[in-house]
Amino acid sequence: MKKSLADKIEEYLKVLIERSENRQVEIQRSELAETFDCVPSQVTYVLSTRFTEETGYLTESRRGGKGYVKITRLDDSDLKSDTFRRELISFIDEMRDKKNISSKEAEMLKFLTNYAFQGFAVEEKNRIFKALKKALENYLL
Known part of the structure; x- marks a missing residue:
């Protein structure tokens, strides 16, 4: 079964988070969109639907030229x-x-x-x- 773009972005971010020491990753939305050859709004969609507090993640976003997204995996x-x-x-x-x-x-x-x-x-x-x-x-x- 072929994975959707959203699935690929989610999987990529989860791997980055698991590999980090502090269970968080800070990325630029535009760089991630470039990596997956998509528009930033597709990245935003993944962040807002797959990295929520209900699924065990805390997402902080800062927009603008130096904007970033920080995703933190919450522990139990x-x-x-x-x-x-x-x-x-x-x-x-x-x-x-x-x-x-x-x-x-x-x-x-x-x-x-x-x-x-x-x-x-x-x-x-x-x-x-x-x-x-x-x-x-x-x-x-």
Whole structure:
């Protein structure tokens, strides 16, 4: 059975991630599109459908001339603490939507939430995420 282009791109990225020391890869969308002789939107499609939190990946994207995509494979402990992290991310989005914080501030908070606590134990992450949410709730009072 012949593999689709999306399957090939997904497989390629997963191999790169597994070979990396820190279970993540940082690539430029345009370079990946060039490698597979396709348009960048096809790469975007693969990233948005195959590298999601539900499938165990965290994807960060920065657009523009020096733009990149960073894909991180979440480990089991990250997935277990995911409920509290998602709650915090949703709350940050809600704050942004209500104009309590700017989009830039929301992106910074979400970046910190997603990356600053990677080496922490699950229980510690859960405590931190709960404490951050409570602090942000108090900030709005």
